Amino acid sequence: MGLTKLLTWLINGRKFVPRLTPIPRQFLSSYPCRSISTTKMFKSAVMNLREASNDQVQEFLNSFDTVLTDCDGVLWIDNNVIPGSAETMNYFRKLGKKIFYVTNNSTKIRRDFALKAQQLGFIASEEEILSTAYLVAHYLKGIGFTKKVYLLGSNGIGEELKAVGIRHIGVGPDHVQPDFKNMKPSDLDPEVGAVVVGFDEHVSYPKFMKAASYLASEECLFVATNTDERFPKAASIVVPGTGTLVRAVETCSERRALVVGKPHAYVRKFLESCGLNPERTLMIGDRCNTDIELGVRCGFQTLLVLSGVTSAKDLEKIRSEKKPPLPDVVLPKLGDLQSLVTS
The missing domain is CATH 3.40.50.1000 (HAD superfamily/HAD-like)
Structure with missing residues (x-):
């Protein structure tokens, strides 16, 4: 290439x-x-x-x-x-x-x-x-991935996935309230074969629950864009980076992500x-x-x-x-x- x-x-x-x-x-x-x-x-x-x-x-x-x-x-x-x-x-x-x-x-x-x-x-x-949005799409396309992606990330990744013909769900706010007692397997999409974690300003507890639940299957791929701790910002402002989200999903899923960045x-x-x-x-x-x-x-x-x-x-x-x-x-x-x- x-x-x-x-x-x-x-x-x-x-x-x-x-x-x-x-x-x-x-x-x-x-x-x-x-x-x-x-x-x-x-x-x-x-x-x-x-x-x-x-x-x-x-x-x-x-x-x-x-x-x-x-x-x-x-x-x-x-x-x-x-x-x-x-x-x-x-x-x-x-x-x-x-x-x-x-x-x-x-x-x-x-x-x-x-x-x-x-x-x-x-x-x-x-x-x-x-x-890294491009790299995620390049990686999944390169391994012949044909299933659906659960995306804990932004539309930038979603558009790059779409460009190579990979379907995805999860972009944007998840309005489902966390319900520890009533969440059922039927709430998950059976076509999902990979969880991708990138920067997501709409991150929420329901999203973590879904990501970890998909990753409970060993056949589900786990890919992350990067593990940066924070973004460059004014001295008095700290903006947590994607690494914050990746570590959270790794912890609750007891899996380690393949990081492309x-x-x-x-x-x-x-x-x-x-x-x-x-x-x-x-x-x-x-x-x-x-x-x-x-x-x-x-x-x-x-x-x-x-x-x-x-x-x-x-x-x-x-x-x-x-x-x-x-x-x-x-x-x-x-x-x-x-x-x-x-x-």
């Missing part, structure tokens, strides 16, 4: 202006400036690119041909573009880099993700987007099948335990930005504990790279 199959995700939320906190100087001083090989980054060096020389920055730019980037927390937060991110991504394209948007967000179809990116100033096409095996195999040259590929993200871990497992170069989930203090704690995976290079935000090039 070629690179034209890659696609992306994203989430709508309440608007706010992203506040980007600079990396404290005491943290910056601990990130050594080392020379960069044009064919291989210093693995897990946590090098601050803002402290690099102009020649080192140029060598870094010359060291990769393909850019895989996360979206939420890297390029935008909610519907607000992070300053400089569009200019940097479009600059990569001007340099001839291949660009793909790789996201764990499952709330929209690929076309809508591409449209949002374009509206925020990014050059993007549907073919350049890899979302970053950094798990399925998305790794998908990317590897696209024929990427690992040493010439850069993974950009705002999480060490998803984006950076995916990059490390695939042998990609990695760039962590501190404009999303991972803060400078979080990174320093991870670094002091020597807790892998650690990024090769780090920036406060992606837009800083563009300013380094033009300075």
